[in-house]
Amino acid sequence: MAKIMLKLPKLAVSMQEGTLREWFVESGTQVTLGQPIYALETEKTTVEVESPFEGTFTCIGEVGQTYKVGDPIAEIVQ
Amino acid sequence: MSDQAFPNALPQVTALSIYKTMIRIEACDQRIQQLLAAGALQFQYYPCGGQEAIPASIAPLLNEGDQVVTTYRGVHDIVAKGTPMAEIIGEMMGKVNGTSKGKGGAMHLSDPNAGVMVTTGIVGAGMPIANGLALAAKLKGTGRVVVVNFGEGASNIGAFNESINMAALWDLPVVFLCQNNAYAEYTSFADSTRSKSIAGRAAGYGLVGETVDGTDPDAIHSAAKVAIERARSGKGPTLLECNAYRLQGHSFGSEEDHMDQEELAEARANPPIAKFRAALIDRGDATAADLDAIEADAKAEVEDAVEQSMAADMPSEDELYIDVFANTADVPYVGTPDNKAEPDLSDREVQTITMCQAITEALDLALEKDPDVFLLGEDIADPAGGVTKATVGLSTKHGEDRVRATPISEQAIIGAAIGASLSGMKPVPEIMINDFTMVCMDQIANHAAKLRYMSGGRTSVPITIRTVTAGNIGNFAAQHSQSLEAFFTHTPGIKVVAPSTAADAKGLLLAAIADPDPVMVIEPMRCYYVPAEVPEGYYEIPLGKAAVRREGKDVTLISYGWAAVEAAAAAEALAEDGIEAEVIDLRSLVPLDLSTCLESVKKTGRCVIAHAAVEFGGFGAELAAKLSEELHGELKAPIKRIGGSYTPVPFTPSLESLHFLNADKIKNVASQIAG
Ligand SMILES: Cc1ncc(C[n+]2csc(CCOP(=O)(O)OP(=O)(O)O)c2C)c(N)n1
Numbered sequence: 001m002a003k004i005m006l007k008l009p010k011l012a013v014s015m016q017e018g019t020l021r022e023w024f025v026e027s028g029t030q031v032t033l034g035q036p037i038y039a040l041e042t043e044k045t046t047v048e049v050e051s052p053f054e055g056t057f058t059c060i061g062e063v064g065q066t067y068k069v070g071d072p073i074a075e076i077v078q
Numbered sequence: 079m080s081d082q083a084f085p086n087a088l089p090q091v092t093a094l095s096i097y098k099t100m101i102r103i104e105a106c107d108q109r110i111q112q113l114l115a116a117g118a119l120q121f122q123y124y125p126c127g128g129q130e131a132i133p134a135s136i137a138p139l140l141n142e143g144d145q146v147v148t149t150y151r152g153v154h155d156i157v158a159k160g161t162p163m164a165e166i167i168g169e170m171m172g173k174v175n176g177t178s179k180g181k182g183g184a185m186h187l188s189d190p191n192a193g194v195m196v197t198t199g200i201v202g203a204g205m206p207i208a209n210g211l212a213l214a215a216k217l218k219g220t221g222r223v224v225v226v227n228f229g230e231g232a233s234n235i236g237a238f239n240e241s242i243n244m245a246a247l248w249d250l251p252v253v254f255l256c257q258n259n260a261y262a263e264y265t266s267f268a269d270s271t272r273s274k275s276i277a278g279r280a281a282g283y284g285l286v287g288e289t290v291d292g293t294d295p296d297a298i299h300s301a302a303k304v305a306i307e308r309a310r311s312g313k314g315p316t317l318l319e320c321n322a323y324r325l326q327g328h329s330f331g332s333e334e335d336h337m338d339q340e341e342l343a344e345a346r347a348n349p350p351i352a353k354f355r356a357a358l359i360d361r362g363d364a365t366a367a368d369l370d371a372i373e374a375d376a377k378a379e380v381e382d383a384v385e386q387s388m389a390a391d392m393p394s395e396d397e398l399y400i401d402v403f404a405n406t407a408d409v410p411y412v413g414t415p416d417n418k419a420e421p422d423l424s425d426r427e428v429q430t431i432t433m434c435q436a437i438t439e440a441l442d443l444a445l446e447k448d449p450d451v452f453l454l455g456e457d458i459a460d461p462a463g464g465v466t467k468a469t470v471g472l473s474t475k476h477g478e479d480r481v482r483a484t485p486i487s488e489q490a491i492i493g494a495a496i497g498a499s500l501s502g503m504k505p506v507p508e509i510m511i512n513d514f515t516m517v518c519m520d521q522i523a524n525h526a527a528k529l530r531y532m533s534g535g536r537t538s539v540p541i542t543i544r545t546v547t548a549g550n551i552g553n554f555a556a557q558h559s560q561s562l563e564a565f566f567t568h569t570p571g572i573k574v575v576a577p578s579t580a581a582d583a584k585g586l587l588l589a590a591i592a593d594p595d596p597v598m599v600i601e602p603m604r605c606y607y608v609p610a611e612v613p614e615g616y617y618e619i620p621l622g623k624a625a626v627r628r629e630g631k632d633v634t635l636i637s638y639g640w641a642a643v644e645a646a647a648a649a650e651a652l653a654e655d656g657i658e659a660e661v662i663d664l665r666s667l668v669p670l671d672l673s674t675c676l677e678s679v680k681k682t683g684r685c686v687i688a689h690a691a692v693e694f695g696g697f698g699a700e701l702a703a704k705l706s707e708e709l710h711g712e713l714k715a716p717i718k719r720i721g722g723s724y725t726p727v728p729f730t731p732s733l734e735s736l737h738f739l740n741a742d743k744i745k746n747v748a749s750q751i752a753g
Contacts, residue, residue, distance in 0.1 A: 002388055009117035012331045034112075052116035073117060 004053055006074040008067045011042055017068050018042045020061045031057045037074060053078060086296050090363045092138050096295045097358060098372050099134035100351050103154040105376040106163060109384060110153070110170060114330050119171060121184050124151035128293070128325035129257050131350040133158035135298035136225065136255075139306050145193040145211050145501075147204040147226040150185040152197050155227050160192040163383035173390035178534030180393050181401065186532040195500050195537065200524050201262075202235030204228060205254065206490045207525065209241050210497020210505070212250035212309075217452065217479060217503070223309045224252045224497075230319075231262025233276045237520075240490035242317060246285040247485065251309035253302070254317045257292065259324035264336045277319040285315050292320030293350035325349060401535040402570055404594035408622060408669040409570075411704070415622025415669035421585070426613035433580040433605050436612045437468045437544075440587040441506065443616045445476045448504060451591060452480040454491055455508030455544075459483035465510055466546055466606060488514055492521035495541040496529070504591060505541050512547040512600055513560050526596040527571030541597075542590040548603040549690045549727065550640065550738045556726035561639065561691035566598050567667050567700070573597040573621060574667040578642035580610040582665055585619030592618060602640035602690075622669030626678070630658035633684040633752040635744065636675055636701065638664040641690045647741035648688075648748060657752050667697055672704065679705055683714035686748045688739055693721030715751035720744055 008018055021039040025031055036048040037057065051057070055076040061067060087093065107126050113119040129151075137158040140146075148155040156166060161177060169176025170184045177189045185199040195211055198204050208226030215222035232238060233256055245252050256276045260267050273279055280287025286308070290297045298320055305316035323345035327334045334342065358364045399412050407413030431439070444451045453469060459478055463470030473481035484491050488509060495505035509515050515522060522543065530538045547561045548554040566574045573595055577583040583601060590597035627642070628649050637645040642663040649659035660678050664671065679685045685705060687698035698719040706717055723737045 002385075004118055004388065007117040007120065009115055010120055010331060011115065012333070013329065015331065037116075049116055050112070052113045052118045070117075070120060 002078045004055070004076045004078065005072055006052070006076065008040070008069050008071045008073055009049065010069045011047065012044065015042055015069060017066050019066045020063055020073065021046060022063060023059055024048070025057050027058045029057055031055065031076065051076065084361050086300070087361055088296050088299055092299070093295065093358060093363050095138055096131070096134045096299070097354055097369065098376070099137055099158050100130040100354065101372050101376045102163075102379065103130045103134060103157045104351055105373070105380045106157055106166065107153055109380045110167070111330055113384070121170065123184055123330040124328065125326050125330060126151055126154040128345065128349065129259060129322045130154050131295050131354065132255070132257055132292050132298055132320045132322060133227070135295040136302045139299070139303055140223065140225065143193065143220065143222050145195050145222060145224045147196045147198070147208045147211070147224065148194070149197065149201070149204060149228060150199045151229070152187070152227060156187050156189070156194050156197065159194050161187065161189040161194055163379055164386045165189065167380070167383045168387040168390055171387045172392055173387050174393050175387055175390040176534070178532060178536065179397060181397065181534045182532040188529075188533040188537055190500070190536055195497075196525070196529065198525065200520055202228060202232035202237040203520055203525060205241035206237050206493020206521060207497040207500070208252050209245050209250055209490060210494040210499070211501055212245065212252040212497070213248065213494050214498040214501035214503050215251055216248070217498070218501070221310060222251065223306050225255050226252060227255045227257055229262055230256055230258040230260070230267055230276050231265065231270060233279070234270055237489045237493070240485075240487035241493065242280070242283050242285060242315065244485060244487055244490040244494065245315040246283050249312060249314035251312070252315045253305045253309055254315060256317065256319040258319050258321045260321075261324050261328065261337060263328045266338070275319055277317050280317040285317055287317040287319070289319040289321065292322030293353065295354055322350065401531045403530070403573070404538065408573070408595070410668055410670045411672065414673060415671065418618070418620050420620065420623060421617045423613040423617055426615060428611045428613055430609050431580065431612050432607045432609055433577075433583045433601070434466060434468050434607060436580040436584040437587060437601065438470060438472065439612075440584040441469060441472055442475065444506070444588060444591045445472065445480060447616065450503045451506060452482060452498070452503065453506045453508065454482040454484050454494060456484055456486055456491075456510055458508055464508065466603065468544070469508070488518035489521050492518045492526065492543065495543070496521060496526050496539050499539045499541045500529070500537050506591060507541060507543050509543060509545040511558050512545045512562050513557050515543070515545055515562060519565070522566070522572065522598070523569045527569045530595070531571055538594055539596045540594050542587070542593070543596070543598045544587070544601060545598065546601045546603050546606070547639065547690070550734070551604050552731065552734070553729060554727070555729040559727040561600065561689065563600055563667055564691060564695065564697045567697055571596070573669065575599045575621060575665065576602070576639040576667060577665060578602065578605060578639055578663055580605070581612045582619055582625070584612055585617050586621065586665060588616060589618035589621050593621060597621070600639060604640040605643060619665065621666045622671055623665065624671035624674040625663045625665055626674065627661040627663050628659065630660040630682065632658045632682055633686065633748050634660045634662060634675070634678040634682045635686050635688060635748060636662045636664065637688040638667065639690055641688045641739060644739060644741045645688050645744055648744035651741060651745045652748055652752075655749065655753075657749065659748060675701065675705060676708055679709055680712055683712060684751050685717045686720060686744060686751070687717065688720045688744050690738065691721055692724055693719050694724045696721045718747050718751055720747050
């Protein structure tokens with residue numbers, strides 16, 4: 001059983017932080033590869049972050065909070 | 079199937095194999111970006127979208143033994159050459175299953191098993207090294223071909239000029255593959271040159287140049303076929319330019335605003351993979367279902383690689399110093415150089431020759447002993463025999479293949495040496511004067527010194543760079559007199575040797591040539607033409623073993639290179655004043671014989687470090703700091719340094735003599751603390 005930590009991604013070279021706007025999935029649910037998992041607002045736009053794996057999803061971040069690139073946001077257990 | 083209706087089309091088997099490689103490249107490239115976008119991975123990534131057809135179309139033309147050199151934007155080249163997917167993805171994740179145990183990373187994948195010899199993050203730097211790989215192929219008659227990939231931006235770097243000139247001159251079996259993706263970071267092709275094409279430049283250098291559509295496998299394959307056959311049959315290099323528009327910004331997440339939006343949209347609407355897929359179906363080479371199956375297989379292959387890599391470990395702490403050198407004991411302060419004992423030369427015949435002649439003799443012996451040894455450098459062949467005359471007679475005896483005069487191209491000289499060493503040869507490049515090493519610093523410091531580490535020990539660079547310092551011989555002035563050893567001791571991965579006697583110059587040089595790591599030997603011209611006693615025959619003076627030239631109890635003088643001669647003279651003068659100085663000649667700075675220094679300074683409690691190089695920021699500063707740290711409380715006086723003044727080396731004798739140290743100055747400093 002592998003645990004995969006999803007961190008706040010660096011989507012632009014100058015990006016330092018981003019705000020978690022909305023969860024599209026709840027903790028404890030199964031996600032599939034490519035499924036949108038949360039909305040991330042950056043300096044420039046808001047993007048849908050997609051799940052990079054399938055597995056059981058756990059939310060770590062909180063909606064409305066601003067996080068630094070690399071901060072833990074969610075976890076997937078395969 | 080495709081012959082009549084599609085006269086230029088590739089045979090079906092080849093076409094499908096190219097398509098499969100393109101799809102495997104895309105699957106890998108896309109998956110990496112997906113992981114980056116989700117925050118499962120984080121590193122600087124340079125996507126290859128739009129350029130997949132280039133290496134995929136060339137791959138069927140290359141043999142297993144053929145070699146590739148590529149860049150940070152090289153995942154397509156690496157997948158196509160056959161590196162296992164898990165090793166690629168593992169390396170990008172920094173895991174031990176990666177090509178370099180995670181020590182090189184995404185920009186430095188190397189996999190000699192598949193012929194991926196170097197992946198460089200320095201624009202343009204792969205070309206000189208590719209020449210060296212090709213030179214080794216030619217000298218050893220392996221029939222190997224080398225393909226070096228670079229961008230159109232890299233074609234404006236000096237190394238490009240030096241490399242294509244040398245390759246053409248020597249008819250090297252190399253294909254210079256310019257992947258022209260229309261942008262170099264944020265700069266468009268049109269904003270970087272007045273050349274209409276990169277291939278057009280070839281004519282000026284006397285090699286063939288050709289430009290093809292880099293999104294069209296049929297065109298790439300047929301042009302590459304000619305180029306590779308030309309190389310393989312000994313007819314020399316080709317500059318092949320493949321135009322393939324970059325389908326995204328420079329790196330993952332970087333802006334695209336600077337790109338021509340219309341062109342970008344057009345290129346994206348018709349990407350090479352979709353275009354080729356349609357053509358294959360159209361030609362009747364495959365059905366949509368066949369191609370879907372290829373895509374599914376590629377995704378599964380990548381997924382398997384991702385899983386293996388996620389499960390793999392990151393390297394443990396003990397990996398940090400491994401692969402700096404072949405033997406970790408040579409890493410300063412980490413190990414104690416466990417060198418062989420000083421050779422017993424007591425029963426050797428002794429001859430009286432100069433340091434220069436001793437060096438010639440060492441080179442002659444090395445060439446005789448090992449067929450993989452060869453020399454290269456400016457003017458080194460007869461009748462010149464080098465400007466310092468250190469190679470006189472050698473090309474006559476060993477031939478001009480092995481004692482190779484080069485164009486004035488320092489980057490190409492060092493690159494050729496590096497590349498040949500990656501193929502198992504033991505090149506001895508000469509950089510005429512120490513000051514000129516700065517012209518090829520990238521090859522020395524970013525490549526020779528780092529390739530073993532960046533490849534996790536998969537490759538190594540056993541080259542011996544010989545260079546002369548012309549300091550303090552009068553009138554050589556600011557650009558021909560420097561002692562630049564501190565640049566190199568500050569560069570992990572390269573050993574630095576500085577002899578002061580003719581006998582040492584011979585034995586250290588032979589040890590350097592036999593050594594598995596890159597070594598820079600800085601020969602002092604001030605000592606070059608002074609006759610001295612030199613044992614006959616082959617012997618090695620181990621690197622990392624200092625010589626105690628004189629024993630004494632009052633003060634330790636530590637030195638190397640020509641300054642060591644001054645230190646010895648200072649010790650004699652001090653003895654007349656009743657001060658017994660111990661004189662240590664380091665002989666090699668990396669590896670460093672710290673224990674001999676510690677032992678001596680512990681005994682005397684006083685130390686002067688003397689070197690020809692500028693005192694400020696010099697190697698003496700490092701050694702003084704280390705000795706002070708280790709011997710704090712046992713010292714009877716602060717450790718003193720004496721080196722060159724913080725000035726460029728002046729021309730006029732009245733100032734030059736102020737700049738450089740001499741025996742008198744060393745004596746004065748020693749007297750201050752020991753008097
Ligand atoms: C010597 C050097 N200068 C600058 C850089 C920064 N840099 C990295 S990629 C790049 C653009 C290179 O463009 P090109 O050679 O066309 O290759 P591409 O990135 O398009 O594949 C630059 C300037 C570098 N890595 N090395």
